[in-house]
Amino acid sequence: MAATTHPSPEGAEGHRPAAAPAKGAEPGAGRPALRTLRFDLTERVVHWTSAVVVLSLTATGAFLYVPSLGTLVGHRLAVEDAHVWAGVAVFAPVLGGVLGPWGRRLRHDLHQVRDLGPDELDWLRSLGRLGRSALGKFNPGQKLSTNAMAGLLVVLFATGLVMRWGNFMPVGMRTGATFVHDVSAFALLAVVLGHIGFALSHPNALRSMVTGWVPARWVQRHAPAWQGEELPPRSARGEPR
Amino acid sequence: MEEMSDHRLSIGTGRAEGPDEGGPAPAPGTRPLGRRLFLGIVGAGAIGTVFGQQLQSWVGSALSSLANPAGGGLAALLPGADRFRLYTVTSGFPEVHRAAYRLSVGGLVSNPVTLTYAELLSLPRTQLTRDFQCVTGWRVPGVHWAGVLLRDVLALARPTAAAKAVAFGSYDGVYTESLTLSEAHRSDVLLAYEMLGKPLSTPHGGPVRLYVAPMYGYKSAKWLSSITLVEQAKPGFWEQQGYAVQAWVGRSNGRNDAPIA
Numbered sequence: 032m033a034a035t036t037h038p039s040p041e042g043a044e045g046h047r048p049a050a051a052p053a054k055g056a057e058p059g060a061g062r063p064a065l066r067t068l069r070f071d072l073t074e075r076v077v078h079w080t081s082a083v084v085v086l087s088l089t090a091t092g093a094f095l096y097v098p099s100l101g102t103l104v105g106h107r108l109a110v111e112d113a114h115v116w117a118g119v120a121v122f123a124p125v126l127g128g129v130l131g132p133w134g135r136r137l138r139h140d141l142h143q144v145r146d147l148g149p150d151e152l153d154w155l156r157s158l159g160r161l162g163r164s165a166l167g168k169f170n171p172g173q174k175l176s177t178n179a180m181a182g183l184l185v186v187l188f189a190t191g192l193v194m195r196w197g198n199f200m201p202v203g204m205r206t207g208a209t210f211v212h213d214v215s216a217f218a219l220l221a222v223v224l225g226h227i228g229f230a231l232s233h234p235n236a237l238r239s240m241v242t243g244w245v246p247a248r249w250v251q252r253h254a255p256a257w258q259g260e261e262l263p264p265r266s267a268r269g270e271p272r
Numbered sequence: 273m274e275e276m277s278d279h280r281l282s283i284g285t286g287r288a289e290g291p292d293e294g295g296p297a298p299a300p301g302t303r304p305l306g307r308r309l310f311l312g313i314v315g316a317g318a319i320g321t322v323f324g325q326q327l328q329s330w331v332g333s334a335l336s337s338l339a340n341p342a343g344g345g346l347a348a349l350l351p352g353a354d355r356f357r358l359y360t361v362t363s364g365f366p367e368v369h370r371a372a373y374r375l376s377v378g379g380l381v382s383n384p385v386t387l388t389y390a391e392l393l394s395l396p397r398t399q400l401t402r403d404f405q406c407v408t409g410w411r412v413p414g415v416h417w418a419g420v421l422l423r424d425v426l427a428l429a430r431p432t433a434a435a436k437a438v439a440f441g442s443y444d445g446v447y448t449e450s451l452t453l454s455e456a457h458r459s460d461v462l463l464a465y466e467m468l469g470k471p472l473s474t475p476h477g478g479p480v481r482l483y484v485a486p487m488y489g490y491k492s493a494k495w496l497s498s499i500t501l502v503e504q505a506k507p508g509f510w511e512q513q514g515y516a517v518q519a520w521v522g523r524s525n526g527r528n529d530a531p532i533a
Contacts, residue, residue, distance in 0.1 A: 098358040098475060105360045108513075149301035178306040182313030190321055194408075199526070206409040207324020210331075211317050 065247030069168065069239040071136050077128035078240055084124065085184075085223065087117050092216055118191045121184060143167060144174040168257040172229075176222055183219040187212060356404070356412055358475045361509060365474045366443040366495050373479045375463070377425060379500035380435035385428055389479050392465060395420045400460060400485055403532050405521045407488040407510075411529070417483050418466035423457045425499065437505035440482055441498035449482065449493040450505030450517070460485035463496065486532055487519035 070078070091114035094100045095107070104110060128137045147155075150165030155172065169177070193200060193208035230237040236253070239245040250257060320327060370389045378384040398421050404412040426438070431453065438456045440449045455461065464483040465472050472478030477494025484491040490510040511517050516524040522531040 096357075098356075101358055101360070105362050105365070107359050107361055145304050145307045146302045147305040152305075174306045175309055178310040179313060182310040182317075185310075185314050186317030190317065193321065201528070203325035204321055206328055207321040209409050210324040210328040211320040214320070215317060 066244045067247055067250050068243050069245045070243050072243070073128050073131075073133045074137050074140065075240060075243060077124045077137060080124040081121070084117055084121050085219075088114060088121065089216075089220065089223075091117065096213070096216075115191065115195050118188060121188060140169070144169055144177045147171050147174060164255050166254050166256055168254055170253070176226060179222050180219065180226075183215045183222065186215045187219065190215070356476065357406070357410060360444065360494075362444045362446050366445075367474055368443050368479055368495060370471075370479045375425075375480060375496060375499065377429040377499045377501075379439070379502055380432045381429040381501050382432055383428065383430045387425070387428075389465070392420055392425075392463065392480060395424055398459075398462060400462060400483070402460070402485045405488055405529055405532055407490060407515060407519070407525050407527065416466075416468055417462055417464045417485075419462035419464035419480070419483065421459065422451075422461045422463055422482070422499075423459075425463060426456060426501075429499075429501070431501045434503055435501035437502050439498075439500045439502050439505055440493045440496060440508075441500070442493050443495035443497045447493055447495075447509045448506070449491055449508040449511075450502075451484065451491075452505070453501075455484075458486070464492075484519075486521060488515075488521055488525065490515060491519045 091110050094104050094110050095114060101107065101110075125137075128134045129141065148165055150162040151171040151174075152162075154160075154162035154165060154170065155175075190208040190212040193205060194212060197205050197208065230240070235245055235249045239249075373389040375387045375392065376384070377387070397418055399416065399418045401414055401416045404415045422438075436453055438451045438453060440451075442448070451461070462483040462485075463480055465478070465480050467473075467476055472481060474495075477492070477496070480496050481494045482492050482496050490508070493508075505517070507517055518524055520531070521527075522529045
C-alpha cells in the first residue's frame with residue numbers, strides 16, 4: 032500500500048468484495064469466492080466499440096496500403112471513403128463515454144494512466160519481477176500502452192485529415208502527413224498486437240473486459256495497490272452470475 | 273459511499289491534479305510519464321508531418337537498395353519506400369491476355385484501326401526514364417518505360433480536321449482520360465508496354481497503358497482499350513472528382529512538385 036500512486040483515505044472500503052453464488056465450487060471452499068468489478072458497462076462499451084472501429088480501420092487501411100490486398104477488392108473510392116469515415120469516428124466512443132454522467136470510472140481510468148511512480152518504474156525495468164505491490168488497476172505497461180495508442184490515434188487522425196482535406200496545404204506537408212500516417216499505423220499495429228497478445232495470455236484480465244469482473248485473488252496478485260481506489264460496484268448485491 | 277463519490281468526482285474533473293489542491297498527493301518520484309509519452313508521440317507526429325518530405329526522401333533512398341519499386345518484396349511495404357501504390361477504381365484488375373489484346377483507334381479519323389499487341393510492338397519503339405509522380409504525393413524516381421509514341425498511332429488513323437482532343441477508354445470499363453491533340457503529339461506521351469525492363473504487368477496497367485510523363489499519374493490510364501478522336505474532351509474519372517484536367521506535374525492541382533522533364 033505504501034507504494035500506491037494514489038493513496039486514498041477510504042482504504043479497503045472501496046474494494047467491497049461481492050459474494051459469489053453459494054454453489055460455486057471454488058478451490059477455496061468454505062470461504063466465499065470474491066470478485067471485483069474492474070470495468071463497468073461504459074468502460075466495456077467504449078473499449079469494444081473502439082476496438083471494432085480500429086479493426087475496421089486496420090482492415091480498410093490494409094486494403095489501401097498493401098497492393099495485393101487492394102487488388103482483391105478494388106473499388107478504391109469506396110474503400111477510401113469507408114476508411115476515412117471510420118477514422119473520423121475513431122474518438123466518438125471514448126468521447127461519448129467520457130463526457131456523459133456514465134463516465135466517472137472511465138474518467139478516473141484516464142487520470143490513473145497519466146503518472147508512473149518510482150516503484151512502477153522498477154516493475155517495468157525488472158520486467159515485472161520487482162515492485163508488484165505498487166501495481167494499481169492498470170500496470171505501468173498498460174498505462175504506457177494506453178498513452179501510446181492514444182497518441183498514435185491522434186497523429187493518425189490529424190494526418191488523415193491532412194491527407195483527405197489538406198488540399199490547401201503545401202505539398203511537402205501532405206507528403207509528410209502520408210509518411211507519418213504510414214509509420215504511425217505500423218506503430219499502432221505493433222502496440223495493438225502486443226495488447227491482444229497480453230490479453231490472450233491473461234484470461235482473467237481479458238474476461239474482465241467482457242464480463243466486467245475479476246476474481247479478488249487476481250486483484251491481490253496483479254493489482255494490490257488498486258485497493259481503496261475504486262467505488263464499490265453499483266451491482267455489488269445480486270450481481271449476475 | 274457519498275464521500276467516495278465526491279472523491280471520485282474530484283478526480284474525474286481534474287481538480288485533484290496538484291498535491292496542494294486537496295487531492296491525494298502523489299508518491300515522491302511520481303512522474304507523468306504516461307502523459308509525456310502521449311504528448312511526445314503527438315509532437316513527433318507534428319514534426320514528422322512538417323519535415324516529412326525530407327524524411328520521406330531519406331528513407332526512400334535508404335530503402336531503395338531493398339525495395340523493388342514495382343511493388344514486390346517486403347521492403348516495398350515499409351513506410352517511405354519509393355514504390356508504386358496500385359490503384360484500381362473497379363473490383364480487382366481487368367485481366368487482358370496479350371494475345372487477345374486489341375486497341376481500337378476511332379472517332380474523328382479517316383482510317384479507323386484496331387491494333388493487336390503484336391502490331392503495337394512492331395511500331396517504332398521509344399524509351400523514357402522519368403519519375404512517376406502521383407497527385408497524392410508519392411513519387412517513384414527514375415522509372416524506365418518503353419512503348420510506342422501516341423502520335424505514331426494517331427498518324428496511322430489520320431485524325432480529321434475536326435478532331436481537337438483524344439479520349440481514352442480502359443478495359444476496366446469505368447476509367448476515362450483525355451488529352452488535347454497538341455498534348456497527344458508530345459514526344460513524352462507513350463502507349464507503354466514495358467516498365468522497368470519487363471512487359472507491363474496487369475496491376476500496372478498491362479498489357480498496354482497510356483503514359484503521359486509530364487502529368488500526374490491519374491492521366492496515365494491503365495489497361496488502355498480505346499483511343500477516340502473527339503472535338504472536345506469530357507473530364508476523366510478523377511477529374512470528375514475534382515482533379516485538374518490539365519494535370520501538369522508541379523503546375524496543377526495546387527501542387528508545386530518538381531516538374532518532370
